[in-house]
Amino acid sequence: MMKIGVLPTDSFIDPNGKNVKEVKILIDAVINLVVNYASNSGDHPPLSPECKTKLFNEFSSDGIPTEELLLQLETIFKHSMNPLNPGYMGHMDSIPTLISCLSEFVTTVLNNNMLSLEMSPVFSKMEIQVLQQFTQMFGLGKNAGGVITSGGSLANLQALAVARNSILQVKENGLTSLTKQPVILVSEASHTSLHKAAMLLGLGTSSVIPVKSNPNSQMDTTDLETKITTLIQEGKQPFAVVATAGTTVTGSIDPLYCLYQK
Ligand SMILES: Cc1ncc(COP(=O)(O)O)c(C=O)c1O
Structure with missing residues (x-):
């Protein structure tokens, strides 16, 4: 059991306000360091030179004094990739907005678990509302929705699990009940996480069929139609087409609306 009495006085924010000062x-010390670093981040290159020596000694399980913690934070800043430098160009890992940095702090303080409405009465509703607004922006119809995930790999896995269960009806009996091999169509510029998802879902990586992309790295919808017809003639069952809004290498957007209408 955790011995609260032996922990430093600023380990938790006391619910009765006993350690507001500490x-x-x-918080001030960390914020000062962050603001100081971020405000001078133009002086640090986007990519830090590789550090050949060990950055940290063994991590202490007893905690460390604040001064040492701040020194370690400085090391982290100094040796990390620096997206704040004006010379940094990243179409995926962008410069974070200040409000997103602060939001992370607020949500961590609240630590609501979005597994149920009871555990997360605000954020679970917010998730539905945000996703409805997003789906409307994409013109996906009033009943469209989604789930916020931690990243692209999990989003692809989640979406393909839904497609697999709803189109192939395999939720209870599994893939062995199928007579035709289920296949997914993806653009040849799509991300490798789709192959991983196919593997995890028991479909196998050979179920991922690449569709040609045009010189702008967008899915060629004529090749898509040809591939679907050929696959059906071969006795396979195409059950999902995965379009990408922002391909990994070039940030290209597949013709989403055209695909949705088809
Ligand atoms: C188009 C695309 N999809 C999926 C992913 C995987 O995302 P994550 O690394 O968040 O799992 C990436 C990552 O680069 C990506 O570029």
């Missing part, structure tokens, strides 16, 4: 000192 808490603010630590």
